[in-house]
Amino acid sequence: MSTPTPFLPPQTAPSAETIRVKVDGRDIDVPKMMPDWQGKLQPTTMLQACQLAGVEVPHYCYHSKLPVAGNCRMCLVEFGTPMMGPDRKPVLNEDGTPKIARSVLPYEPGTPRGAIACATPISPGMELYPSSAATRQMREAVLESLLINHPLDCPICDQAGECKLQEYSVQHGQATTRFVETKVHKPKVVDLGPRIVLDDERCVLCTRCIRFTRDLVGDDKLGIVNRGSYNTIAAFPGTRFENNYTLNTVDLCPVGALTSKDFRFQMRVWFLKETPSICATCATGCNVTVGSREEVIHRLTPRENDAVNGHWMCDHGRLNYRWVGRSDRLAEVQVRLSSGDLQRSSWTVALDRVAQHLRKATAGSVAIIASARLTTEELFLLRQIGVRVGAIMDSVPRRGEGDAYLVHADKNPNMNGARATGVVGAEPGSQLPRIIEGIRTGAIRTVLAFGEDLVKAGCPAESLGRLEMLVAGDILPNATTARAHVVLPGCAHLEKRGTFINAKGRVQRFRKAVEAPGDARPEWEYLLDLHRALGGPSGPDNIEGLFHWMAREVPVLAGLEWSRLGDTGVTVTI
């Protein structure tokens, strides 16, 4: 993730020099040069000028982060350029305005001719007519041509509802077809790779998928085979389309040709509630949109944030959501009775018991293991509690394989949050051996484990039995929750609000997509209660207030406001 690749191009500002053009009769000054897919400055195109003027130009093959192909012809726009006399001087109208020559067919001057807006640069004085009758006519013709062999199987197509072909057909299409011949049939339900299904009949041959995997990922696996109307997207013979970024082609595909095997036939997209959130699979913190219906998560899709993940995310992170809805989630507050059995209890009783124990505990006999999967606010509260009871604190590092694109080697989404709040020192996990040794020798008699399994972290299960008090706040049952004296059911990050600080120090806010099961409460809520029970200030009751309290106390976050974070975050220096 060090050097910018075409995958994540540098964020380049458009040139300061502007060109005046007319879009639908309105004058607008647009930058002369704008960044292309690699972040290099290139002459501004007609499509970009129209976008700046707030006029949408329909397109399939053009994508701001892919090389321009110009093959779908949907963005054809009629235009005019200032007329030039034989003396190379502009020809003027009677009122002194420059005379505009409309684009026409060279061999048939009466017929307007368009240019593809995605690949035609603008010139000074140019007039664009993206809403003219001729432009509309060209779009209708292109759309009719694209629909000639389209199977129209929208009822069984996962893309229905977010399909550009459907949308533009509503705007520019015709109600009936004039095509009386038999449609060309192509392969359906093609198994392209472990996560992708291809339906060649639906394809409009925009080649977005080919360009993405060839030019951005560098895994050249897709191409077009056969000729003419038999053009077909296919994986090269003997290869499978299986890199870690294949599912981005499903988002890129403007039609339903490429669909996700994971999301296949799960839910129609118009039922999905979309919540802006963050992927918590690694420290990159890709921005995602969570699609859920009736408290069930159906898919994650990348959300555009050029400072973090561009338009993309990895397949592994995208598919890492099923555990949130697992049936064995911890959903009950449990307290161990003197008989040794865990019994269902209430939040008041459980937190009371923890607070009473912590008040009596001597400094140095308490350890807090705070997962770097918790939100920054929760880590901050744990730090406050830790300081109050004189606890040894640490987090469990998770290292894995990273790549040059989006996957980070640090598999904790919020280790920088733990660093910023002081839960861990410079070397995360350096206190762990001391804590485990302390548990074994009996020097540590109270352990609060939040989101981490101590047994997995290296603490022998039998030494956990020697603890006077083991509090486990977790989401899924594990060896620690099975031995805990108090079990506090928590929330996945998709079930609460909060912030993560990613590997680059970007503070990113996420929202609540679904409800947590049973008694489970967001950790920050009950940690606030616990902090108060231990004599802490009454403090805020909501996440905004908690964030502002944290921003006052934590130097790294000084001056930040919850509302200023927006949906794309703010970068801080860790």
Added chain:
Amino acid sequence: MIVSRKPLSLAERFYLPAVANGFKVTWRHFRRTVFEGKTAAGETAGGFHPEVPWKVEPGYRGAPYLVRDQEGHTKCVSCQLCEFICPPKAIRITPPGPDGQAADRKNAEKMPRDFEINMLRCIFCGLCQEVCPEEAIFLQKDYSLSGGSREEMIYNKERLLALGGTHSGTQKWKHKLEEAKAQEAFPVKTP
């Protein structure tokens, strides 16, 4: 124009003519029912509901049921448009998902895992039938639905298909498949 009101007579002020006329009507019905054995229901519908079922005219909007095609296959492809359009949210479809059972006919790819209509919620508006792109759901002639519990009134896929019967349609998925098969052989046959 002002209509002058005729002053009422003493008898009229005591409602005597009105009462007499009322008795006349009552007596007429009494006589026809008891002595001549004639009833309004008997004359129009041939008897009383429920002994004699009401004759349902074509176009009547009764309970919506799922239909099968002429080959006995489920026509519904689980597109969930009816679930979306249903004003009282009476329809609930469980899509097959990635691992679900494939459609019971070739080329359609998809059919619902479950399809529930809560007949207590249904308002028989017919929007599901209108919106269906597959001609898979029709408002049929059942107008008298009863059940012993609320659960019993939620009809599932098997029940809806059993009640719905058959509707012969164009079988577009089958034709598409035949068309595609014909293209595998050269020269291509055109219709």
